Amino acid sequence: MKSIYNSILYILCAQFVLLSCTDDFSEINTDPKNSTVDGIDDGLIPLVAKKSFYGAVYMGQNANGPFQLGHSLFSDVYANYFATTAAGFDSDQFILVDRWLNGAYAEQYGNVAPELKFALDYTAERDYFSTENAMMKVWKVFFFHRLTDYWGPIPYSNFGEVESGPVMYDSQKDIYADFFNLLDEAVATFDTQTGQSVFFGNTANDIIYNGSVDNWKALANSLRLRLALRIKYVDGALAKSEAEKAVASGVIMNNSQNAYVNSDNGNFRNNYTTITQWGEFRMSADMESVLKGYKDPRVANYFAPADSVDTLDDPVGLTFDYEGMRNGQTANTKTATPFNTIASDMAGEYTVDGSVGPPYPILRAAEAYFLRAEGALEGWAMNGTAKDLYEQGIQMSHAEYEYDGTNLSGEDYISSTNVPAGFDSTTPPASTAPIAYDEAADKERQLEQIITQKWIALFPDSEEAYAERRRTGYPTLYDRLNSLIPSQIPVDEIPRRMPYVSDEYNNNREAIDDAVNNPEKLDGPDDGTTKLWWDKKN
Incomplete structure (x- = not known):
């Protein structure tokens, strides 16, 4: 290279x-x-x-x-x-x-x-x-x-x-x-x-x-x-x-x-509109658990109703036709289970083959408010309190999708004590974080609330959401059902980085050896277990 x-x-x-x-x-x-x-x-x-x-x-x-x-x-x-x-996608x-x-x-x-x-x-x-x-x-x-x-x-x-x-x-x-x-x-x-x-x-x-x-x-x-x-x-x-x-x-x-x-009809189209045609991924159980429990209207902007719905786990008084699936399914289970039918695809604007699709986010107001909320939680000068900035972050994300601040039941979203729900009728939720900012809670609980709402608002910017999961440990999500390398990365963990690629080993070997063998650069083996320089919390 x-x-x-x-x-x-x-x-x-x-x-x-x-x-x-x-x-x-x-x-x-x-x-x-x-x-x-x-x-x-x-x-x-x-x-x-x-x-x-x-x-x-x-x-x-x-x-x-x-x-x-x-x-x-x-x-x-x-x-x-x-x-x-x-079935052959083992990265999950x-x-x-x-x-x-x-x-x-x-x-x-x-x-x-x-x-x-x-x-x-x-x-x-x-x-x-x-x-x-x-x-x-x-x-x-x-x-x-x-x-x-x-x-x-x-x-x-x-x-x-x-x-x-x-x-x-x-x-x-x-x-x-x-x-x-x-x-x-x-x-x-x-x-x-x-x-x-x-x-x-x-x-x-x-x-x-x-x-x-x-x-x-x-x-x-x-x-x-x-x-x-x-x-x-x-x-x-x-x-x-x-x-x-x-x-x-x-x-x-x-x-x-x-x-x-921004997308256009020339060379700049949203590539989800192409890869959704391949039918190789669906909504996660975590997205269902969080969005359903919070009665979050943004679910309609992120996902489409499943072709075959499970009505047994709907919140009382609410029809929720968006279905998720657990991460870490085995190849055999994927082969035997019609996940593309029973779990939700992306929302319609992401799935129209040949369309330009929606613009792809770089950084939005909601994230900036959640960042400031976390800074305020540390006592930094952020021009606002953690609570106020957290609530403004939620408001900005809802307004981005033209919602008026109410949930799917018509109740005020920000003051709601709703918590995530089980993604099905037998599995409890992974998280108990409420929406309403808990001023009586300790700082760690408040951070969990901030990052959970930030995780929702970042969609579909998964690079940033993945980095924040590593940095903070939040949101609290379901473990993988299976890991193919449990001795390295167990089901209750996630990879901390990507390993270097074969082209670099073949064509830039002296440089990559220097990086891998220098603890001031990569402080650990070249695999998914080594934490990055900033990844020091957990």
């Missing part, structure tokens, strides 16, 4: 991927061995940036496959949003299948990272693109934080800079330090452009914010807040400082500032 990191190839990759996707650009007559940033026309850069936006959220640009391989088969089932129904029983992870990793480092670096370098060399460069710095933080939170130490500071030889891995501690520096630089630039709209000459080129500098600044600060809370258990002082800086500078405050990669 060394060639992926070559500083010439990342430019060529950006050019040729662009030219293969559209007929709208002029032919580039340059010597491929001497291509440079200076040889590229400004008109090419918007699509490079857009493709990096799209590729980052969908784990690649040949995106149906990588999205399934890296997202649906791992974070979707480790966040317990879904369970797999396909903790087998970290290399060929799947390898496909996702290669796509991200082979396509997305080169185009992101190209856009960063191109804008850095042109003063008139200084604001766009700040936007791409924010996007670099978003893209790489998802990678490092999957794998831990990764190629980062040397990516695209090494002409030959190994591309060394950075420690996660150092990567996070650079994230905060990049966000500092980006926000400083945005502060000089308050109220402006700019993105490579046409704000329509920005498929996230239509060029709004103020919204990009809010996203940058909200990302800082997310990453600050991520390191709370490993460096509390830095977490507090960065979180308070984010809030003071201005985070996402309302749904009009929500960050999504």
